[in-house]
Amino acid sequence: MIGVENIIFLIVATIGIGLFVWQIRNIRKNVLMGRDLDVTDNPSERVKKTLLVAFGQQKMFKRMLPAVLHLFVYVGFLVINVEVIEILIDGITGSHRVLGFLGPVYTALMFINEILAALVIVSCAIFLWRRNVTKVPRLSSGVELRAWPKVDANTILVTEIVLMLALFVFNIAGLKLVQLQGGEVAGSYPISSAFVNIFGDNPTTLHIIERVGWWFHIIGILAFMNYLPSSKHFHIIMAFPNVYYSKLLPKGKFTTNPAITHEIKAMLDPSYQPPAPEMDAEGNPVIQRFGAKDVEDLTWKQLMDSYTCTECGRCTSVCPANITGKLLSPRKIVMDTRDRMEEKGVHPAIFAPNHYKELGEERVEVTDEKTLLRGYITPEELWACTTCNACVESCPVNIDQLSTIMDLRRFLVLEESAAPAALNSMFTNIENNGAPWAFSPSDRFNWAEDLYVPSKN
Amino acid sequence: MEENKRLVKVPTMAEMAANGEEPEVLFWVGCAGSFDDRYKRVTRAFVQILEHVGVKYAVLGTEESCTGEPAKRAGNEFLFQMQAITNIEVMNAYNVKKIVTACPHCFNTLKNEYPDLGGNYEVIHHSTFLQQLINEGKVHVKGGEAFQGKRITYHDSCYLGRANDIYEAPREVLAALDADLVEMKRVRANGLCCGAGGAQMFKDAEPGKKEINIERTEEALATLGGGNSVIATACPFCMVMMSDGVKNKEQEENVKVFDIAELIAQAEGLSK
Structure with missing residues (x-):
């Protein structure tokens, strides 16, 4: 049964999948530009988190309407993929509805598929409405939402609708064909049945329509897959590893730099022997920057965060600094990291659209420096952060925006001594008085004077 | 109430150590609690509760120094670690095991960030401490x-x-x-x-x-x-x-x- 069509399909699928693998390798290379980080501890806790947050969409449910609509699209994506597997097998072997042998299970599956496909279309239409008509603020405003992110979001939604429609076209034409031939239909198609006559009853036309629907759907999926790495939609893959490797420690625990600990211990105790520094391939000691100036100073997890970002803007919408009109937007920090990483590393996609159109607002005064700091993210943004962790808490895919902000701050202070003057005074006060204010340490215990309690009788 | 009150002498770790004693809990006052006029009233209120309940507590007094928390959040990891290592030396010398503090910033740093630098204590915030006192019936809120x-x-x-x-x-x-x-x-x-x-x-x-x-x-x-x-x-x-x-x-x-x-x-x- 293998004919020309199957061979063409095989070639198309190989190219599509091959290109995708090539892109993933580039992305891996980019992410590995980052510093090493050991997050292999506690696998059971990590699996649990992945099941809850990634598979279970736990954090989405902080906002009910988008959560339910997104759930339709997400479950639709998972379940309809079963039919995609069938399409692949049919395409390669020339079979027709090869999973039909599953009987009632297949019937139920196809039934659910059609319902889900319809829900996906409805959900995506509502999403388009929210973005373009009601203009939900987090989805339509913000300096980081340049031309590309907006086009990207709409492209995804339209594509999903078109793919689902192609699935219906394929199902309707196939259904009618089987009916005309008087055969038994494998599966149950509640929606396609309702529209079964819309393409007429000419078997040749129907066959062509069915084939076009099939090809459109499968090529659409292969193209969509290769579009992912250039898109916020990449989260459908990255969300899972990103949640798995997310921070298990209390959110308030910031990283400790052991290099600094050794330095201080050596200062306090001249006999202290710090461990030998790490050597590079040529035997020179590796000197790491304190904090982060550019993407290679961040950890691979922080870089992976930026590939996972779905640009939903929940972080920015809960950021106290952003709410009160400051320049800081946690989403911009993450999106800038991705853009800079792809500028510095390899661009995974066929084209590099991230810089399409400059930032919309004049206030972000980036410089020409080819670094994440200042070239993309300005000190003004960083100094607006209250480290309140609202962004981290809100992120449905467990991105740690705050850790990146902190590492950039550390570079400003430790390598450039570029803290705002008021903070430098605070540092001086701590050094001299052991308190962030200019009080004498000898007055520290004065609060205890003239303190009375009722005596017990 | 005038006639029924007593003057509180807040015990320090140094005095306790001199008497060969160890408190049940170290009350970490923090800089705001020590210097800020408004927050000193909170410190005093908390000490009144400790005294009233009869918890064996002590403070570091003038031996206490900033945890380094604001320096760390501002990106000055060096200054933070200087403060932390110095404070840890002081506390470890007194064999401190349990700390209560009325400042969430001190609390977070002492609890989560001091262990990396050799300071391992059971740290609780005064909200949890007060909750325990209420649950144990030691504070009646009457x-x-x-x-x-x-x-x-x-x-x-x-x-x-x-x-x-x-x-x-x-x-x-x-x-x-x-x-x-x-x-x-x-x-x-x-x-x-x-x-x-x-x-x-x-x-x-x-x-x-x-x-x-x-x-x-x-x-x-x-x-x-x-x-x-x-x-x-x-x-x-x-x-x-x-x-x-x-x-x-x-x-x-x-x-x-x-x-x-x-x-x-x-x-x-x-x-x-």
């Missing part, structure tokens, strides 16, 4: 000011809440007052920061259209609906920011900002 029916809203501290998942302890403490506890729209994990964390306390805000504490105070005031009511905090920075916000809105006659320890001390009849 004999002082009555809070029945008074409107109180609790403002979540970021470093207690999101940073350490402590949302219920301060609320349970307030629940003991039998007051009319009302919640703001943004609470618990979704709580809005007062604007002072991340070393913002020590600098002017970056350019914007509003101060964060005003945004939060407006929310609190709208929730309380005016009248004789209270914004309860459990953090010295939140205390400053919310008090300033209430002043800015010219509501200081109607709406008072109190730390949960002050409310308990008042309800127990410990403060004048």
Whole structure:
């Protein structure tokens, strides 16, 4: 049964999948530009988190309407993929509805598929409405939402609708064909049945329509897959590893730099022997920057965060600094990291659209420096952060925006001594008085004077 | 009450060590608790509770120094570690095992960030400590000011809440007052920061259209609906920011900002 069509399909699928693998390798290379980080501890806790947050969409449910609509699209994506597997097998072997042998299970599956496909279309239409008509603020405003992110979001939604429609076209034409031939239909198609006559009853036309629907759907999926790495939609893959490797420690625990600990211990105790520094391939000691100036100073997890970002803007919408009109937007920090990483590393996609159109607002005064700091993210943004962790808490895919902000701050202070003057005074006060204010340490215990309690009788 | 009160002599670790004693718990006062006039009242209220209950506690007194927390949040890891290592030396020399503090920033740093540098202690925030005292029946919340029916809203501290998942302890403490506890729209994990964390306390805000504490105070005031009511905090920075916000809105006659320890001390009849 293998004919020309199957061979063409095989070639198309190989190219599509091959290109995708090539892109993933580039992305891996980019992410590995980052510093090493050991997050292999506690696998059971990590699996649990992945099941809850990634598979279970736990954090989405902080906002009910988008959560339910997104759930339709997400479950639709998972379940309809079963039919995609069938399409692949049919395409390669020339079979027709090869999973039909599953009987009632297949019937139920196809039934659910059609319902889900319809829900996906409805959900995506509502999403388009929210973005373009009601203009939900987090989805339509913000300096980081340049031309590309907006086009990207709409492209995804339209594509999903078109793919689902192609699935219906394929199902309707196939259904009618089987009916005309008087055969038994494998599966149950509640929606396609309702529209079964819309393409007429000419078997040749129907066959062509069915084939076009099939090809459109499968090529659409292969193209969509290769579009992912250039898109916020990449989260459908990255969300899972990103949640798995997310921070298990209390959110308030910031990283400790052991290099600094050794330095201080050596200062306090001249006999202290710090461990030998790490050597590079040529035997020179590796000197790491304190904090982060550019993407290679961040950890691979922080870089992976930026590939996972779905640009939903929940972080920015809960950021106290952003709410009160400051320049800081946690989403911009993450999106800038991705853009800079792809500028510095390899661009995974066929084209590099991230810089399409400059930032919309004049206030972000980036410089020409080819670094994440200042070239993309300005000190003004960083100094607006209250480290309140609202962004981290809100992120449905467990991105740690705050850790990146902190590492950039550390570079400003430790390598450039570029803290705002008021903070430098605070540092001086701590050094001299052991308190962030200019009080004498000898007055520290004065609060205890003239303190009375009722005596017990 | 005049005739029935006694002067408190707050014990220090040094005195205890000199007597060969060890306290049950070290009360880490913190810089705000030591120097800020408003927060000193919280420190005193908490000590009154400790004295009243008869907990064997001590403070470091003049041996205490900044945990380094504001330096760390501002990016000055070097200064933070200097402070931390010095403080750890002091505390380890006294064989400190358990610490209670009324400052969520000190709490978070001592609990989460000191262990990496050799300081391993059981650290609890005063909200949890007070909750335990209430649950154990050591504090009865009787004999002082009555809070029945008074409107109180609790403002979540970021470093207690999101940073350490402590949302219920301060609320349970307030629940003991039998007051009319009302919640703001943004609470618990979704709580809005007062604007002072991340070393913002020590600098002017970056350019914007509003101060964060005003945004939060407006929310609190709208929730309380005016009248004789209270914004309860459990953090010295939140205390400053919310008090300033209430002043800015010219509501200081109607709406008072109190730390949960002050409310308990008042309800127990410990403060004048």
